[in-house]
Amino acid sequence: MPPEGAAGAGAPFAQERAVTPILNISCYKFVPLPDAQALRGALHAQALAADLKGTILLAEEGINFFLAGSAQAVRGFVDALRTDARFADLQPKESWSAQVPFRKMLVKVKHEIIRMDRPAIVPSAGRAPAVDAPTLHRWLAQGHDDSGRPVVTLDTRNDFEVDAGTFDGAIDWRITKFTEFPDALRAHKAALADKTVVSFCTGGIRCEKAALLMREEGLEHVYQLEGGILKYFEETDGAHYHGGCFVFDGRRVLQSDLSTQPEIAPEM
Template sequence: MSEKPYHILLYYCYTTIENPEVFREEHHRFCADLGLLGRIIIAKEGLNGTVSGLQVACDEYMQHLKADPRFEAIQFKIDEHPHHAFQKLHVRVKSEIVHADLHHINPKQGSGQYITPHELEQIKDEEDVVLLDVRSNYEHKIGKFKNAVTLDINHFREFKYQISNLSAYKDKKVVTYCTGGIKCEKASAYLLEQGFKNVYQLHGGIIQYANETEGEAFEGKCYVFDNRLVKDINKKEPIVIGTCHICGANCDRMVNCANPLCNVHVPICTNCGETMEGACSKDCKQHPDKRSYNGTGYYTTKLNGYNPYKGLRKKETN
């Protein structure tokens, strides 16, 4: 058997889902039957998810989605993994498939032109090209493209308030990028609405860039939304750009604060992790609910007999 028999899938698709609640019910049951775990968001505007499962289950899942005309254009980013990257299966209905607070923006009606990872390699150093990172602070501080413009935001919904800070790039070729591409759909569409003329987006995001190239234009690691927390991108000349939240030393080791009420994701080096017992501050270290530090800074969710079918209506029988 392969040392990495599981796959991690990252995907999204802007499409029309007429009845998200009904689709959620059907989709949740299908994923549960396949033994998939992860997080899936469904809205009238489309589908967004990241799941893990055995390769055969992931293959069936991808074939199932692509066979549906609504999702035939979906692009899956695939990573191999030795085990599940999640503990539970969550399939939820929300108002947007990525929380942008840009409900009026429909990427299907116009967004930045796609460029492939190899096309990015060819144009990234041109004088009139600006690489714009539309991710949050904790993401780009651990890794980003060289010379990229980053935004001081704590959540993607703050992106729309950054337009005035980007006005100097209105006459440039702006290439937006994010982890898997979904944020760029709305970010690039919003830039076009705000008068930016030459707007592009990296198709498949950083993850697809890593899958198709040596990743040498990327510094540090990419924050990912599963149990790995970070993923290596640059296979040629990897460097560390993150700094320990406690001591300031170079560090790309992401940790969840041991205080569950804080739970912030920050880089903390091994020594500070031991000294602070996995906490991000003295207050968190002294918190009465602080979790026991296991040396990794990742805390497995207690399943407590978790049942992926809980909340699903029983199938009707004739």
């Protein structure tokens, strides 16, 4: 349950979904998948049969996917995934649009589902502590965490994503790809030592690896934002965040109520 005093949900109301009938989901999980190659064909066939479009990334470290289609088809696909014990606790983030923002259905096997080039960082072996969206909302409102320590937010996304919107006062190291994050951290970590650092990204995947790396580098008071910006938009009123959230599909930028412009161009 959200902590006492949490902000109200900012997600679209049910009546809006009548005019925005396409359900978009994003979800990931770090879990060992030694059979990633074998999963590729099965998941591609299931997604095509459900008339879904989007991208599924598989790697030995886990799964990351972005899908769009009718609500019944999308949720049915996720339910089928959950019959595999490794995916039983998947909790996709949802938003709605008038059109499908993808042109194709792609399933790819990669070396990492989010590339950092740091093999020692294995999220499936143990996560860094996480803070949920309502708690971060409260911390930002009061200016400190529950121990009285100053709170800073650290944007782990690429520079062009940050330019679409970010938390007020967020640290932005202007990285152009996630593999630059480790070097940027080492160059700046001294400034973070006496603060509570909350790493964040679009949906949680990058900030999860980032938080683990920060702890490995000796920073003690580090959290990842559970579910990223999209979950923050879903579970709060969006306060303390300015602009929108860049997404890698035809919608491009989502506002804090998870809405987009009425006309969208499908992703190439």
